[in-house]
Amino acid sequence: MVLVVVGLVVVLGLLGTVHWYVWRRLVRDLTAPGGAARRIGTGLAVLLPLLSVGALVSGRAGAPFVLEQALAWPGFLWLALLLYVTLALLATEPLRPLLRRLLARRAGTPAEVPTEVPAGAPAAELPVTVPASGTEPAPVPEAPAEPAGAPEPAGMSRRLFVNRVVSGSAAALAVGTVGYGTYGVLRGPRVKRVTVPLAKLPRAAHGYRIAVVSDIHLGPILGRAHTQRIVDTINATQPDLVAVVGDLVDGSVADLGPAAEPLAGLRSRDGAFFVTGNHEYFSGADAWVDHVRELGLRPLRNARVEIGAGFDLAGVDDVAGEREGQGPDFGKALGDRDRARTAVLLAHQPIVIDDAVRHGVDLQLSGHTHGGQLWPGNLVAELANPTVAGLERYGDTQLYVSRGAGAWGPPVRVGAPSDITVVELASRQA
Numbered sequence: 001m002v003l004v005v006v007g008l009v010v011v012l013g014l015l016g017t018v019h020w021y022v023w024r025r026l027v028r029d030l031t032a033p034g035g036a037a038r039r040i041g042t043g044l045a046v047l048l049p050l051l052s053v054g055a056l057v058s059g060r061a062g063a064p065f066v067l068e069q070a071l072a073w074p075g076f077l078w079l080a081l082l083l084y085v086t087l088a089l090l091a092t093e094p095l096r097p098l099l100r101r102l103l104a105r106r107a108g109t110p111a112e113v114p115t116e117v118p119a120g121a122p123a124a125e126l127p128v129t130v131p132a133s134g135t136e137p138a139p140v141p142e143a144p145a146e147p148a149g150a151p152e153p154a155g156m157s158r159r160l161f162v163n164r165v166v167s168g169s170a171a172a173l174a175v176g177t178v179g180y181g182t183y184g185v186l187r188g189p190r191v192k193r194v195t196v197p198l199a200k201l202p203r204a205a206h207g208y209r210i211a212v213v214s215d216i217h218l219g220p221i222l223g224r225a226h227t228q229r230i231v232d233t234i235n236a237t238q239p240d241l242v243a244v245v246g247d248l249v250d251g252s253v254a255d256l257g258p259a260a261e262p263l264a265g266l267r268s269r270d271g272a273f274f275v276t277g278n279h280e281y282f283s284g285a286d287a288w289v290d291h292v293r294e295l296g297l298r299p300l301r302n303a304r305v306e307i308g309a310g311f312d313l314a315g316v317d318d319v320a321g322e323r324e325g326q327g328p329d330f331g332k333a334l335g336d337r338d339r340a341r342t343a344v345l346l347a348h349q350p351i352v353i354d355d356a357v358r359h360g361v362d363l364q365l366s367g368h369t370h371g372g373q374l375w376p377g378n379l380v381a382e383l384a385n386p387t388v389a390g391l392e393r394y395g396d397t398q399l400y401v402s403r404g405a406g407a408w409g410p411p412v413r414v415g416a417p418s419d420i421t422v423v424e425l426a427s428r429q430a
Contacts, residue, residue, distance in 0.1 A: 021086065025163075027042060054071040060282070065220065065255040076411065185412060189419050192420070197426040198426065198428070201311060202310040204309055205425055210239060213421075214404045215246070216405050218256050230405050231266055244297060245402065246276055246279075247348065248288065249288060250408065252283055261295065272297045274292045274315075278319070282320075300346060304343075310342070312337055315333065330356075347366055348368050352366075353394050388401065
């Protein structure tokens with residue numbers, strides 16, 4: 001409990017520091033004290049983080065779904081904007097003194113002015129020098145006027161001019177990045193194709209195509225239209241089998257059941273299969289398993305089926321289910337099978353790859369990581385997952401990790417585009 005409290009204090013302190021820094025660079029440094037712009041900017045600096053906290057906790061707190069939807073767009077988008085505007089501002093910090101020196105050199109004046117005379121204030125008296133003889137002090141000659149064509153705008157200090165250029169550019173870059181990343185999510189995932197050679201796969205199964213989709217994350221932002229885009233994209237690939245590898249939803253069946261209904265339109269020769277992800281256990285896993293079964297998907301809860309083409313398809317519950325006594329059971333799913341047959345395993349999280357290797361799995365299909373979703377999130381994801389995205393080999397087992405078809409939290413992806421992967425199995429006997 002003490003560690004949780006300490007961690008919460010650290011996180012809140014970090015968020016407070018980041019927000020203060022962004023407020024300083026985008027509000028305090030660019031606006032006049034007491035002005036309307038300063039008041040509006042300060043108000044937003046207080047309101048936006050509150051909306052973000054509301055978006056994060058409203059679902060778990062049991063808030064009405066309409067309130068979740070109202071908080072989600074501004075709250076989650078601000079988190080993405082905060083990340084990229086902070087990175088952009090930090091990256092441009094070295095430019096500020098350099099630009100001030102450059103402008104000062106072109107203008108022929110000192111780079112820094114210690115004080116600024118407010119507009120309309122009386123001119124200060126000229127500094128004087130006192131001769132050693134004690135005679136009347138003589139005024140110091142006025143400094144020469146700035147040359148015509150100096151880059152500094154009239155009525156604006158050099159520091160303010162540089163701050164507006166640099167901070168404005170950083171903000172524009174952040175907005176553009178988040179805007180493009182949002183468009184990528186709302187447009188829907190693109191199809192990725194991967195061929196996986198399997199030593200024990202029979203010739204009859206050569207070219208067998210599995211459409212792998214994970215991390216759809218239906219919720220207060222991504223709804224029925226998002227599901228329909230995914231179903232249409234999968235059906236267009238004409239797969240032999242569809243594998244929905246967890247994290248379908250962020251919410252209850254009561255709120256999101258209608259959003260999932262287009263899944264009933266999935267078409268493939270050998271059907272569609274489903275395994276739970278960690279977010280199902282935040283949303284009522286048993287209810288969702290029953291609901292996807294009603295929609296025509298076959299849940300594999302620590303179970304295995306023989307596919308007619310000549311391989312075994314197994315699925316295990318997500319490790320998050322262990323808190324409810326429903327975690328992965330590899331012995332139940334794979335323990336009594338014929339190891340001479342190829343085994344393909346559906347498991348939401350890549351971290352169970354060691355169990356898959358021990359049980360002789362030939363190919364594990366996973367999601368969970370989102371490929372990092374928001375760069376540099378991939379660096380964090382690499383610390384917690386053996387593979388963040390793509391195909392890698394672990395002993396005699398290959399692991400393929402999809403980046404997912406949706407987004408959690410901010411409906412934004414940067415450096416990790418969403419995908420639906422068509423995995424084509426290849427027989428070395430063909």
